[in-house]
Each structure stands twice: as C-alpha cells, then as structure tokens.
Amino acid sequence: MINKLIPIGTWERAFLLIFVLIFSLSALQAQDLSLQDTILVKSNQPAKDSILVKGLIVSGTNAPLSNITVSIEGSAQLPVITNESGEFSIKAKAGDNWLIITPASDYKTKRVFVNNRSELTVFLTPNDLTAGDDQLTILSQKRNNKDMVASYFNLKTSDTYKTSAYSVDEYMQGKVPGMNVIRREGAPCTGAVTFIRGINSINASNQPLYIIDGIPMEKAGLFGSNLEGFAYDPLLGVNLLDISNVVVVKDPAITAAYGSKGSNGVVLIQTLDPSATQTSIDVDFRMGFTQSPSNLLPQLNGDQHKTLANEVLFTSGMPEEVIKVKYPSLFLKKTDQRYIDYQHNTDWQDQIFSDAMFSNINVKVKGGDAIAKYGLSFGYTNSDGTVSNTGYDSYNLRFVGLLNIFKWLRMNTGVSLNYNTAEMKESAMVKETSPILSALAISPLLNPYQYDTDGNMLRKLREADEFGISNPAAIINTYNAKNTNYHFISSMGFEASLNKDMILNTNFGLTYNSLKEQIFMPNHGMAHYYNFEAHNVAKLTNNYLLSLYNNTYLSYKKVFNKVHNITSSTGLNVLTNKYQLDWGSTMNAHENDQYQALQDGTNNLRRIGGENIDWNWLSLYENLNYSFKDRYLVTSSISLDGSSQVGDHAINTVNIAGNPYGIFYSAGIGWRLSNEAFLQNVSWIDELKLRASYGKTGNNDIGASNASNYYRSIRFRETVGLYPATLSNDALSYETVTQLNFGIDLALWGSRLRTTLEVFNSTINDMMMYMPVKSYFGYSYRPENGEQMKNNGLEISAFVRIIDGKSFKWDIQGNFTKIRNEITELKTEQLVIPIKGGEVVNMIGETANSFFGYLFDGVYSSASEAQAANLMNDKFVKYQAGDARFVDISGPDGQPDGIINQYDKTIIGSSMPNLYGGIQNTFSYKKWSLNTYINFVSGNELYNYVRYRNEQMTGLQNQSTSVLSRWQYDGQQTSVPRALWNDPVGNAAFSSRWIEDGSYVRIQNISLSYHIPNKFFGFRNAEFYVSVNNAFTFSHYLGYDPEFATSYTLAEQGVDYGQNPQSRQFIFGIKLGL
C-alpha cells in the first residue's frame, strides 16, 4: 500500500537499502546472543494468591547483571538482589503486580508488569539510551515514552554544543522524522524554516507551535523588515544550550488539544530542568572558525567580460557614437586618465567573503533544596558572518525556579531575557546593495579603490561607473544594516494538589519582543537607488509585540484496580497579542554620508508607514488517556477554540453566545502486542506496539483582518481618505487538517534497537486562499476557505547500538521521511501567484505552489531552424537564430497557437522534497567519542535566481563562464541563447532553464570528544571536543549552496535569492563541571 501511495525512486531505494542493511546486520548480531533466552520462556502459570516470580536480568548484550534491586510496586516486602548470574526470585501477591527493577548505576530503572508470569527475563537499558519508561512532559503531565499513542519524537539535546546550530529549529534538521528543516542561510543566527509532515497551508503559517516551558512562542516571520532576505526567527531568543528536552508531536492525538494552533505540529521545549537539589555549575567555552565559502561561482575574466559587454551593446541598436558617449569606459585609450582604473582582473567574490570567527560562553547553575530549586543560565555569543562585516552578538539570561509553598501548593517562575544585535547585508533580490549580486555583476577589470593621477592606488573607494554596479567593497565597508532585538519572556505559575489524584494549575506568561532595524544605504561607491532618484537612503523599522498568556488546567491521574489507568487534563488557554510596526525611510541626506538619521533626508522624499494588529485566542481543551492492563491504550483530545481572526459567521463553527467556536478533536488507540500472552515471553522484545490515531486540528493564522469589514487609508491631495480595504469575508474560518496515522513501535534487547514506522495521510480542508473574484466586485481577490490538499507520507526512524562492548560502542541512529503533497480541490483551474523573477501555481493533482514557467528546449541554432519552428513571443516578435526555444504547449483554444505566452506555462518543479532525513553514526571508545551526522534531501527543485541574474546577458553586468558558450554564429549548437540588450525577445524568461535539482547529501557534523576521566583541576568533569560542521555537501546544484530560505512564506521556498551561503565551520570547545 505504501508503495502504491508513494512512488519510490532511485535515491529512495538507495537509502532504504542502507537502512535495511544496517538493521539486518545488527539484528543478526543480536540474534546470536538472544537464542538462549527463548529457551527460558515458559507458559503462563495460573493465578494464585501469591506467586513466586523467578527472573533473569540481563543487559542488551545478554550479559547477566548482578546486584540489581528488584521489588514489588506498592508492597512492603523487602527488595531482592540479583545474584552473580543475574537471577532473582521474589514473591508477588498477585499476577497483576508490577516489578520495580532498580539498578545501582549504568542502567535505567524499569517497571515490569508481572502479568501472571512466574519466570521472566528482563533486559535493561543503559543510561545513555532511550527507554520505554523514560518520561515525557506532554500537556504539562508526565507520561511514559512507551504509553504514547500519538506520533511524536523525543529529541536528545545532549550534543547541542558540538553543532553550529544556534536555534533549536536549526538543530532539529535531519534528526526528527517527518520534519523538514531548511536552514535559512549561512549568516550567523538566522534560524530555519520548518515543515512537519509536508505543506499544511498555502497562505497561513506552516511553522509548528513552539511551546517553551509552557509558554507559546510567537510565530516566525511575524516581524516586518525593510531588509530583503531577512526574516525574524523568535527561537533565536532561546539559547540552544539551555534546552534540556524537546518533544515534537506530529499527530492530532495530542495536537488537537492545541486546537486551532496545532495543525502544523507542536514542539514542546523544556529549558533548564531544576530538579536537582545538589548545586552544579557547568561552563562551556567554545571557539569557532568559519571558512569563507569555497565553491565560488566561475565568473568571466576581464577580457571575456569586455567582449560580452561589447556584444550586448551591439544588439542594443544604439549607434556606435552614442555607445561611445554613453559607455566611454569600454573605449579607453592608454592616454586616458581613467585607463588605469580598467586594467585589473579582480576576483570580486574574494573581496566580499572572508573567514570568520565564533566565540561562545555559557554558564549554567542549578541547585536548591527541598523547598526551592532554581536554574540560572547566562550565555554570550559572538559570531561573524562569512560575508565580511556581518555578524551577530547575543546575550541570554534565563532563570527558572520552583518553590514548594505548602506541601500541596507549588509555584514556578521563569524569566528569559535575550538581547542581540546583528550586522547584516541584503540578499540578491536588491542589485544595488547585495554583496553577492554586485560581486558577481561588477566587471573584473575594476579595482575596489581609486587611483590618483600618477597611478598610485588610494584608500578611497571607487565610485560606481556608467555600468551602474555598486562597488562590492563599498557595500562591505559602508553599507549598514543593523538590528537589535530585545526578547523578554516571564512566566509564573501555581500548582495546587486538590487531592492525591487531582492537580489544579495556572500559568501566566508575558512576552515582550521588540526588533529595531536601522539601515543606511550610502552614496559613495554605490549604484544609486530607486531608479537613481536617491543617492543615499536611511531606513528605520520598529516592531513590537506584547503577548499575555494564561493556561489554567486541571489534571487528574488515577489507577483503578491496578489495571485501569486514567489520566486527564482539562484546561483553558487564553492568549492576547498586540503587535505594532512602524517604519520610516528617507532619501538624499548630505552626499558625504555622515548624516544617517531619519530626519536628515530630503523632506518630500520621506515616507512613513506601519500597522497595528491585535489578535486573540481562547481555547478550552481536554485530553484523556486510558490504558488497560498495560496492553490496550486509548487517547482522545478535544478543544473548543475561539479566535479573533475568524469571521463572525465563520463556516464549520458552532455559535456560542454570538461568537463562533471551532471544534477540534482526535482519538487514538494503541495495542501493545508484546504484552499479549503469545508474545510476552519473547523477552528480547521490549516493546511491540501498533498504533492508530485520527483527528482534526486547525490553523487560525488566516490574517488578523481578513474576516472584518475594515477601511484603509488612501491619500488624496493633502488629506487622507478611507476606503473599504478588502472584499471581506465574514464566513472566513479556520483551516483544518485531518490526519490519519498508523504506527508501529518496536524496541528490542533493552532498547538496544528501537524503531518506529509511521504511515500518515493528512487532508487540509478549508484552506484560506486569495481567490480571484469577478471584476464587478471591485477587488481582485477575496480571502476564502474551501481548497483542499493532501499529504501522504511514510516515516521510519531507528536507533541501534550495533556493538555494545565494554569499551567500544557503535551506535547508528537514522530516520527518513517520504512524502507527497497534492492539491485535491481548487475552485479555479489554476491559481497563479507571482514571485520575484517568476511565478508559482496551484493546480489540482500537483504539489502546492509549484514553479510555473515555460519549458526551455535549447536554442535555435540557425535561422532556418527558427523559421521552421515559426513561433512568436507574447509581443508577437518572431524568434530568431540564437533565441531560446520554448515549447508551444497550448493556446487560448487549448491548441498550440504559435505564440509563447501564459498558455504555454507549465509546472517545471516543486521546492518540496519528497524524501529527507538524516543518519547519525557514533563510535565511542573508552572516553573518546566520534560522531558523524549526515542529512539529506531529495526530489526537490530549486529556482536559481542568482544564476538567472548571472547568465541572462541582457546588460553590462559580468556573467558566469557558462555564457562563453552563448550562441554567436548561425549553425552553432548550444544551449545558451545569444546575448541581447534588455532581452526584448524574452530569452531569459522564467523557464525550466533556471530550475535545478535541489537534492543534496550533507555531512553536517563530525565531532570528536574526549571526557577527562578524573578530576581536572578541581572540576567535577571536563570534556574537550572539536567538531567540523557543514563538512562536505554532495549536490548537482550550480549555486553556492542548495539549502536556503529567504522567508517563511511558502511561495518563496526553493528560490535562491542569494542568501549568504553556508560554509564549513570548525568548533573547538571545553565543557567543565563544578
């Protein structure tokens, strides 16, 4: 069935094979060891008043473990201890008792259901592996790992310090099955874009709900910016090294409790865990070094560029005299004063990139006593970017405290203060200020600095010449873009035990987040701005968010007759948000660039703007879990959501007291086969569980005002008028995601092998789309619910300790996800969304937001070939020899019409991968540990916008060496069209020519660490480590790096707008404990 749902390609087969190989290898090895314990299996004994349980306790390698304490849960009788050969015997009162196995060290405590057995073998799990009895905190309740019916992943964060990741979303890349993480760029601390289980929305947010210590985080990309290529990731406010636990919940069995915020999955993050009463101080020092990008793009040299420029100008139709007047630099003679300025062969990419340093210190203090416990951490990071003069500085302070006021009343409090500043540059969307685009476009004949009349180089930056390309050195040295972020979160909560089964809890959270951005675009050395209207520009942008949150809930936990286990959580979430954006820009302050404030520019060129948005959320929820005999598990969630974003008459809601409420729900069942009679004595099977869940969650990120009838201001003369802003839709409602999930969990030999396989199918209904409306409504679009798409997928994750020797251990952990997204309902045939430099489209049967353009089919090699094709462009110009050959797919009547226009656009790729995952390999020998981590993505296409700029040959910019094979004479066979001034023919139009395979395999991290065995200068423990991040990337992509994301907007995914490329980073560090 899975095969049918998801067609499997070569890449995928290869990965499947690797997986199968690894696991069969390990299974073989382990099976040898486990032969003997199958002999021990005996059939069930009839239940007696009191039974004698005999047992054997072994490790994952089947070695008997002695000196292990075994007791009966809830019994007063003394515990027993295993003998040399790991055996024990203990009296149980009944067959439904629980054994508690408490190893002294090295192994985890285990709870075993006797289940009427008189002889049993128990495999224990070493402390460094995940066990079924490990506890998770879900909906503020502790739950056992193994009792989860929902699809989730518990991410270990013990090696965060060895990676280059700064925020938790970056860190999760390739580690969480079902989660596709795209690091935004190589500039330091820029966050990541995350998709859990495919595309879950086209216009609303796709980012999961992050809950940090019980407080929901604002959505990524909320803050506005005037800097192209910048998108704010609030997770940067959570120091990755503070995080102690991450649980990613992917299916509605749990996320339905988060109602209209749960459809993209929920990531529960716990920071400092103040559970210890013994004071501990941990200090991390890290130093890093980032290499400047090594795979620079091959650009034309000076002579080649001059030839190309002449060739392009020749096609402009300008008379030669005019060209000579307009572009004198191309015709300089030796006697000319400026001659020396044009006698270089500068490698401009070398000028903008440089090696960068990184330093980081973290101090963590934990401690307390029976009454009060606390955790405190401080972090400082300084990280430079590989684009010169960019960097990031950040200070994090976090405090968490737990206070037992009475025995029945507890208080918790948390404060997080985060201050950071970043120096940035613009992405290649803006040709005047992007370091990358200007470095690619500027002629290599030029030099960054000016010369005096005697031919001596000065320290003065070269001004832009008539080619109109900024001096990259000016962008690096004098262009300024700085932002400052204050992120403040405080929380306080009370927990009251009402009786031994019931706890009432209330938590308040206050978030204040402000992002201030200052940009100055200088005069000297730069191509001027806004069509040369401005010689310098100053911009200021301020964002503020204030959120207040309360979660009040009642949790209930009770075991009836030892076999019925019920937990329940009932609560109310209230979240209010106030957001404000103010921006201003001004142009043409004094030409000396000394006056950079908003008030310094020219009065009538000053612009201001902004927005204020308030939105609120209210959700009443219930989550119920029930298990019977540790074999049958049932879970269910429901929530009733009110949201200010939906319309007063929102569809698919219930109206209570005049307000529409959405209902979200789920149910799941689990069946632990390993506890059934027929399997319970196969003791090497720790866990074999089948799971199924189904439910509906929602997404309320449909725009704060789309459902309300509001007026927008418009200027007329000196006054401001108001007009109805949109064709509002008061029936606008939540997007919903209905998901069906099947899973199998398997754990063998004391969790030495753990694997999970999941198949899911999710349907996104009532998608909010800006649908084209009939022109007589007076608006082009209207926000409407109603479109539908589906995601089908398969996830496998596994961990295996292949060799578990005394001093040598070999672990492999891996996961991969196969996924397909498809639009299944759409009101129009095509919904085309323009993006910069191209278009994306939504069509039934296709992946959402696929690239939409012409099919490029080479170049007409000769005039006769062009004539034979008899095609025209959309301006009715006939294609000639050397022009691009686009496929004439259709016309207004559905037939090819000889004209290349809108009718000939087709789907030419999708930015969404259909396979992704990661593999982590660890060797440890005594105190040494070597870790390699690989992630991969396959089946996605990328739009190489930088290459489009770098190969279009329509002006005087320098281009890539691939244009050397441009068409130049009749009969030339090539795939690069002719050079053409301003491209009136449209040879560079958005087409499959610019779409490339985005698959890659990246050795993301290799780290080697050494734990100092004994005390180190008085420190409790110490570890030295060195790691290489982003070590090698294997990809066919022609740009700098196949991984990038300009923004959180779905339509812009997979478009290479020239973000700073990721490059190799080395980290050296020491971790000390006091």
Added chain:
Amino acid sequence: MRKNLKYSFSIITILISMMILPSCNDLLNPEQDLDVTKDQLFKDYYEYRSTDMGLYGLQQKLVEQLVVLGELRADLMTITPNADADLIEIYNFQTKKTNKYADPTNFYKLISACNSFISVIKEKHPEVLDKKIAVTNYDRLYGEVLCMRAWAYFNAVRIYGKIPVIYESLTSVKEIEDYVNSPSTYIDSVNIVFDKDGFHNDTTKMVEVKLEKQFYTVSQVIDVFSKQLEQGIKIVDGKPIVGVNNYMNNNDNTWEVTVWNMFAWHALLGQMYLTSGDLTQSAKHFNAIANFSSDNYRYQLDGTFANAKWREIFTGIDVREHILTIWFNKANQQQNDFQRLFEPFQPHQYMLKPTKAAIDFWETIWSSYALIVPDQTKPWLTKLDKKQRGIPSDFYRGFGTSYQYVKNGAFLEQGTLTSKGVASPKESYAGMLLYKMDNDKRSYSSLMQDVDTIVYKYSINKSVYDQDANFIVYRAAGIQLYLGEIYTWWAFQRNEMVSTFTSNAVDIVNDGRNYSVGEGRRQLGVRGRVFNQPSYNSDGSQSTTTFTSPLQVGNINYIHDPNTNEVTGYKDLTGNFLGIQMYLEELILDEKARELAYEGERFYDLMRVAKRRNDPSFLAKKVSAKYPAGMREAIYNKLLDEKNWYINLFE
C-alpha cells in the same frame, strides 16, 4: 485550615476562569488601532468626509487606464517597440481578460466604495435630525458620491459596451452573486429609498431587479444614471447640491475645482446626453457651464491661457479652465504612470508615442497666410499668395507642449522661424519645418533620423521622478468644443424655415463670441486662444484681436499641401448643407485633436461621430491609418463591426 485554603485557592482559580469566559466577545473581537472597521466609522461628519476623500483616492487609480483605453485605440497614439504585451493587445484590438489596462476592477472598486457610502448615508440618514436646514453637508456628500458613481459607470460602459450594474442595496458577496446569477428576476430583500425631502427606509417593499438589466448597455447606463443625477440629487434654487464647498473653510480656492461640483455635474450630464444623441439636453448642461458668469471669469476662454500660456493649463489648476481634475502630488505620495508610459528617459519605459496623424494635426496647420482669389466663381484659379504663404505649425499647443522630439537623449531645440523663411538654428524644430516647407527632403530626413516622438503633455515642468501630472477630466475648452459639435448639427423649424447654427459653431471655436461675458475681457475661443495676436490696454484688458488662422467653412473649401501650403484643390459644397455640416464636424474634431490630445477622449469622439453618421468606416478609416500595411486592412475590417469598438469582457 489547610483544607480550606486548598479549596479557596481552587475556587479562586475557577472564578478567574469564569470571569474570562463572559468577556469572550471583547476578546474575540478586539478593537484594531489603525484599521477602522465599518461599525466604528461614521460617528461624525468628519468620518463621512474622510470616506468621501477615500473615493477620490480611488479615482486616482483609474487615470492610466482612461488614457490608454481612450487614446491607444484611437488615431493619435500608437505603440513603440518597448510596449509591453498588454499594450500590444489593446493596440491590436485583441484584448484578453487578463489585460491589466483593460481590467474593470478599479472602476468597480470605486463603484463598490460609492455603493457602500451611499447605503450608509441612506441607512443612517444623518441630516433628518435637523429638518430645518435646507442643505446639509450630507446632501452635498450624497450628490458628490452619486456623481462619482455615475462617472465610473459611464466611463466603464463606454469601454466595455455592456456592464453589470450593482445596486447599493446588494451588500454581500452572496447577494451580488445571486443577483447576477438569478435566472429571470432578482428580488432584493431590503430596499432603502432616498427621498429629496428626506431619507427613509422601506424594508417592506420588495423591488424586482430584472435580469436583462444586469448587463446595461451604453444607452441603458446613460438612461439610468442621467435620471439619477437629475432627480436623485437635491436641487435648490436651480442649483444641484453636489460637493462640499471646501475653500469656504480653508480659503484655498483650488480645492473647489478639483472636487466634484455643480459644473462637473453639468459636464457629466452634458457628455452623457451628447453620447446618447440628445443634443437639446446636452446643450442645456454645457451651456450652463459656458454661460456662467462670475467675477472670476470662471470657465471662460479668455487670455489666461492664451498663446504661450496655453501649456500652463497642465501645470497649475485654475478656476477658469479646470472643471474637474484628478490631481496628483508626489510630495503627498500620489503618483501615476504617465511618465513611465510616455518618456524615453531612465527610468521610464517609453511604451506609447504620438502617431504621425497626430503630429500632422499640429504641424500642418498654417497661420497668417493669404490666398489670391481672382474670381469667386472660379475657385480653380485660386492660389497661395507667395508673399504671405504663412507659418506652419501650432507652436503653442504642439511641439514642446503636447509632444516633443528627442534625439540621442536630448530634446530637439525649438528654434525660431519667420515668415521670411529663416530658421535659427538649422538643427531645430523650426529648421525642420523650413526644410519641409522648401520640400528639402534630404535635409529633412537627415535631421529627423533617429528622432523619437514623445507625448509630452504629462511631462511639462516635471522632473523624471515626479510622475504626478494631473489628469483633467473636464475643462472649459472641451466643453466649448462639445458645444461646437452640438451647434453644427443643431437645427429646428421656425416659421416653416429650418434654423441652423453652423455659424455659431464656427464662432464658438474661433473666438468664443457666443459666450462673451465682459467687454474688458473677451472670450477668445479654443482656436483663437492660440492663433491670435492680441493687444492689451493699460489695465491688462484686451483691446483688439487678430485671428491668424480661423476655422473656415463655406461653399468652397480649399485643400492645401500640408508641407508647402500650396492650394492643391478645393471642395465645392455649394447647396450641400449636410456636406458642410460634416465638413465642419470634422474640422472641430481635428481641432479637438490639437486641443485635447491624450486627455483620454479621442476614441469616444470618433465613436460618437461614426455613430451619428451611421458610418463605422469613419472610425475604422481614421484608426486603421496608423497601422503598417497588411495590418491596416485587417484592423479596418475589424472596426467596421461596432462590437469590436468595445472590450467585451462581460459576455
């Protein structure tokens, strides 16, 4: 005690939650700070006024469309090689639904905003509170909005031929969709009646909206909206109550002329009646403007914009010329795309340019020439007086004002030209004219090689970044030319004699004699304003005027060589009064091409005349002349079908 504490805590917590729940309504409908919702608006007059101002902002969005569709489809404007695919479509009369210049959305954005405003005024009927006041500001706003809506519908129907009319009582998307899709008649649920003496709601009366009226033709739109403008608006002392007289409040008299007022109301109605062929009604409204006399000589073609001052019509706003102007101002962030479309200088795109026919209208008009007529009865003997062959070109309205020549990125200099045939410098516009006069083709083509012709009207006194030329909807000259057209055809029976008014028509255009309002400050007429040699008294008033190139229509009408002004033939219309009328009509149309070129009306002028003559070939011939051979015939044939005069988007 402990137990009590335990419970009181839980009770308090539950109470807090309980307090949150009832306040859900506020929580789920937060008041936004900047975006005002409809129910927060309309609390006082100033909020009504703001919404009214918002409608002006929406009118601004229409101007490029009006110019492109009114001019590019006619004979005075054509495309350049830089034109984008959408302009090429319009030029080819093959406009697709996706064409951005043909998109009716902005018309309906204005209509929908007007509808919303009208329904608010009707529902809230604010001035009923004080019935003693004869005219309230709400009446003025109401009149203003009705005018704007009628103007939008009238312009849209001229473009699309057939358009849906959306009633203001259709408030929701569903209602509008049901109405448009209803099989026969649509019954609107609420009907609110606006009464001249007051406002009242009639929620009981069901009004049937008939399906065949969902798509209104030009005549239906004119019928419905002219009635609405005549009857729906309060008329006090014979004056319609339209627009709030702003300058009374802020002493800025430019405010008034840019806001819909009673004159704009007259102009719109006059234009509507003229289009539907009702000359009497049309003349009534246009004459109300032309005959208006006041201290400030409002709407009189006097010396204010005479000769070299003519171009100032486009740089300043003045109560003498401008009846309705949609104005723009970069400093207040209101810009349009005219310079982008017309100018060849960076960053503009130069996609549209004047046709040769347009240039010829200006360059082949001669002033101060004389004919030698040896015998009135033998017109074939008539010759041009060599001593006074005259000066070619409409120097004030043509070169340098309505259009410009650009060579290698610079304007061609104007130069000077005397009747003695000397130009200085030679490489100038005047020099070029001289080469033409002397039939020196070689020098002419060498001078004019690589010369681009550009529409300059919207660039006068503008820097390349301004992009804020005003768009004139109605101005005095246009009204007088409409009146000239009306008088050409106007005739009525009196004492068994048919009285005709062709000479009035000629007078209106030549010297405005029909409408003289003051001795000291005479009318000049459209032609006279730029072809006269006035002399002034010491007090600034004009004493005499010599017309140097009057419009001449008679039994014998001489044909001149456009380059040399030689008489090459004549047209004998003796006894053919219809012929004279048609000849005069065409002369007035040519005059209009010189006076009002690129102001968005040309195509509709051609349409109106072709319809009046019942001769589609009149339009087809004029328009097709600009196309290259091969295409010309195809366009000609296409335009013989009146259906192709419209962009048929609502089929």
